Amino acid sequence: MTGAILFHELTARQRIAALADAGSFTELLPPPERLTSPYLAQLGIPVSFDDGLVIGHARIGGKKIYLAAQVGQFVGGAVGEIHGAKLTGLFKAAARDKVPCVLVIESGGVRLHEGSSGEIAIAETMRAIFECRALKVPTIAVIATDIGAFGGIGILSTCCDFRIMTEHGRLGISGPIVIEKWMGKKAYDSANRALVWKTSGGKTKYLLGDADALVHDTADAVRDGISKFLGKSSAVSLTSVKSRQKELEKRLKKFGATSDPNAVWKSMGVRDIEAASLASGPEFAALAKRGK
Amino acid sequence: MKKPTPKKPSARAVLARLFGASAKDIAIEKSVLTGYAAVDGKKVCVIGTCDGTYIDNGAALHLAAHVIQCIERAPKTPIVMLVDSAGQEPNRVAEMLGLASYFGHLLACLELARRKGHKLITVATGQAVGGAFLCYGMFADRIYALDSASVGLMPIAAMSAVTKIPAAVLEKLSKTMPSLEFGAAPFALLGGVEEVWSASDDLPAKLAAAIAASSTEDNRAELGKKRGGRKLALDIRKKVLAESAR
Numbered sequence: 149m150t151g152a153i154l155f156h157e158l159t160a161r162q163r164i165a166a167l168a169d170a171g172s173f174t175e176l177l178p179p180p181e182r183l184t185s186p187y188l189a190q191l192g193i194p195v196s197f198d199d200g201l202v203i204g205h206a207r208i209g210g211k212k213i214y215l216a217a218q219v220g221q222f223v224g225g226a227v228g229e230i231h232g233a234k235l236t237g238l239f240k241a242a243a244r245d246k247v248p249c250v251l252v253i254e255s256g257g258v259r260l261h262e263g264s265s266g267e268i269a270i271a272e273t274m275r276a277i278f279e280c281r282a283l284k285v286p287t288i289a290v291i292a293t294d295i296g297a298f299g300g301i302g303i304l305s306t307c308c309d310f311r312i313m314t315e316h317g318r319l320g321i322s323g324p325i326v327i328e329k330w331m332g333k334k335a336y337d338s339a340n341r342a343l344v345w346k347t348s349g350g351k352t353k354y355l356l357g358d359a360d361a362l363v364h365d366t367a368d369a370v371r372d373g374i375s376k377f378l379g380k381s382s383a384v385s386l387t388s389v390k391s392r393q394k395e396l397e398k399r400l401k402k403f404g405a406t407s408d409p410n411a412v413w414k415s416m417g418v419r420d421i422e423a424a425s426l427a428s429g430p431e432f433a434a435l436a437k438r439g440k
Numbered sequence: 441m442k443k444p445t446p447k448k449p450s451a452r453a454v455l456a457r458l459f460g461a462s463a464k465d466i467a468i469e470k471s472v473l474t475g476y477a478a479v480d481g482k483k484v485c486v487i488g489t490c491d492g493t494y495i496d497n498g499a500a501l502h503l504a505a506h507v508i509q510c511i512e513r514a515p516k517t518p519i520v521m522l523v524d525s526a527g528q529e530p531n532r533v534a535e536m537l538g539l540a541s542y543f544g545h546l547l548a549c550l551e552l553a554r555r556k557g558h559k560l561i562t563v564a565t566g567q568a569v570g571g572a573f574l575c576y577g578m579f580a581d582r583i584y585a586l587d588s589a590s591v592g593l594m595p596i597a598a599m600s601a602v603t604k605i606p607a608a609v610l611e612k613l614s615k616t617m618p619s620l621e622f623g624a625a626p627f628a629l630l631g632g633v634e635e636v637w638s639a640s641d642d643l644p645a646k647l648a649a650a651i652a653a654s655s656t657e658d659n660r661a662e663l664g665k666k667r668g669g670r671k672l673a674l675d676i677r678k679k680v681l682a683e684s685a686r
Contacts, residue, residue: 176683183676187620190613191605205684214684229619233661233673237680244681258570260603263619264593265670267570268632268660271578272673275658278551297540300574306544321540321571322530330530347536358541386511389549393504396542400497407533 154365156293156316160202160217163252166367167374168206168215175204177234185228187262196222199230203238205247209375214242217252220295226259227301232269239276239287248286248378249277251308256323257299270300277307284381286310290370291317291359296348298323306358309382312373313350313359315429320348335407342425346409351424351432355416356399362429369430448588451490451524454565457643458520459486472499473522474506476514480648485510485558487576488522492567494529495575500542503576507549511556518559518651519550523577524566524589543575550579559654561647564589564624564633578632581654584646585624585633592622618669629669631660 158166164173177183179197188195200222206215216238218225227235235251242249258266280287287308291297296318297305305311305319313319322330324338324347338344346352354362361376363369382388403412410421417436418424424435451473455463459477466475466486471493475486487503489495510517528539554560562580564573568591577583585591593599596614600607610620618626624636637646661677664670 176680177676186672187613187617190617191609203680229670229672230676233676234680236661236673237677238684240677241681241684245684258593260593260599261605263599263614263617263621264627264630264632265619265664265673267574267593268578268630268664268670269673271574271632272658272660274547274574274579278547281551282555300571302540303543303547303571303574306540307547319538319540320535321528321543322535324532327530327532327535331532336532347532352536353538356538356541358538384548384552384555386508386552389504389508389545389552392545392548393501393508396497396501396545399537400501403537404497404533409536412536 155314155367155370156365158367159221160219160252160254163217163367164202164206164215167371168208169210172207173204173215174206175202177203183230185230185262187228191261193261199228199234200225201231201234203234208371208378211378212247213378214238214247214249216250218254220254220293223259223261225255225295226257227255227266227270228259228262229265229269231259232266232273236269236273236276239273239280242285243276243279243283246283246285248288249280250288250290250374252290253297253301253305254293254295255297255301256295257301267300270304274304274307277304278384281309281381281384284383286378286381288312288374288377290374291319291350292365292370294318296320309380310360310377311358312361312363312370312377313353314363314365314370315350315432316365317350318345318348319353319358343409350429352409352412354433355413355418355436357395362433364429448566454490458563458647460644470499472502474502479644479651483514483517484651485514485517485519486522487519489525489572490522490566492524492526494527495525495572496529496531496534497537497539497542500546500575504546504549507553510558511553516557518561519553520647521560521562521577521580523562523564523568523573525572526567527570527572543571546576547579550576554581554656559651561650561654563647564591566590569594581656582634582650583632584650585627585636587624587636587638589624590622591624591627591633595622596620626669629667631662631664631667631670634663
């Protein structure tokens with residue numbers, strides 16, 4: 149049904165419908181409950197009946213999951229008090245019921261119009277995510293749009309067991325416009341899309357190991373990616389944090405003085421930059437692996 | 441009349457106030473604090489930032505390494521986290537190398553410490569804003585702040601610059617919505633800070649009591665509702681838990 153439309157072009161509810169087994173999604177705190185932000189109302193900014201986050205439970209391949217999708221069109225998917233509390237609640241429900249939790253991210257981080265409440269909600273959700281992980285309940289972040297995962301939500305995504313990205317998705321903390329303002333256009337031209345995507349896009353994140361899968365920009369491919377991780381979890385152990393420490397130290401030592409993302413690609417095994425730039429996500433992953 | 445902002449003491453002065461003579465063993469390297477000190481005669485591990493520095497990939501690794509060392513060499517020793525950082529510096533190379541993942545790694549190390557029985561106590565001593573507060577300080581079991589600390593998402597002027605909402609409007613709204621106000625006291629109203637400590641407090645005693653009273657149960661939503669600063673979060677969360685249990 150949505151096969152022809154790219155995943156990043158779908159709305160949050162369409163994404164959920166396309167990922168879940170047909171008819172299996174039940175929304176929690178759905179729009180008829182009219183939970184709207186008092187902050188936005190006071191500021192005279194339009195509100196949304198779901199506060200920019202769709203949550204509920206569904207099945208993927210017959211397996212029950214908790215599923216959330218952020219609405220990027222509504223204040224950039226940013227996290228306000230209600231949005232954040234829905235997110236914390238969902239991960240807490242996942243921990244309670246030992247049901248995997250999948251978050252389809254599309255958020256620039258904290259909703260500035262609501263101040264510190266959203267920031268605290270992100271911190272609370274991080275705690276809830278790690279509660280899941282301690283119980284070996286899989287937590288999976290999907291990052292597939294140019295709004296991507298930034299600010300506090302970028303950090304939050306790295307707390308999940310697994311990150312599935314598409315080449316279209318971006319993951320980071322500071323976005324290109326903020327960095328351009330800070331460092332100057334010479335250091336970072338936010339209009340240079342190739343550079344922007346090579347800095348924060350799915351391909352680079354996958355190469356460096358921050359994304360665990362790089363899939364096609366279709367709902368089918370994202371669902372397949374999710375299915376592969378549903379039975380797995382990534383334990384936080386002394387062994388795992390020590391090996392990650394070494395890996396991140398190595399990365400910083402190797403690339404800390406590199407400003408050219410092509411050099412990073414090359415040293416990670418990509419030989420033909422041009423071809424790799426044009427390749428689809430999975431093709432790119434194969435090219436890098438084979439050193440082409 | 442506007443209350444004067446309390447004067448910001450130096451990093452060493454803050455350490456001495458919190459840990460007395462035992463603060464001497466805490467190393468300060470590029471505004472990153474690591475080491476061990478004593479609270480009420482008992483050993484604590486200290487990690488943190490000072491001078492309002494930026495936390496970059498290297499700083500995150502430096503802090504994480506000390507947490508790992510503490511888990512290995514000083515089992516169950518409480519970890520005191522001091523926060524005085526302006527956040528992450530917007531930097532393209534840092535982003536390219538995955539700064540978010542470096543922060544995520546620091547959080548994972550702290551989570552491991554918590555699971556292994558280390559109490560985690562944060563004291564916001566200076567700037568505690570944005571990503572810098574999220575990447576370790578706000579992950580503690582219990583969070584405290586000095587009244588001289590600048591705690592919150594961002595000051596109203598910065599919020600106004602980004603959202604294009606006039607500062608006067610935000611200023612006025614912040615009187616009834618503490619979430620919009622910047623500072624340790626409004627942040628405490630939201631439940632984000634357990635207690636604000638003042639210059640006249642006996643800080644070592646406060647810290648000892650904080651460690652003793654610490655719990656791994658996240659109580660911030662409850663506090664925020666009780667104190668009236670964050671009225672919706674707890675009820676919405678409970679609603680999700682109730683509806684999902686049906």
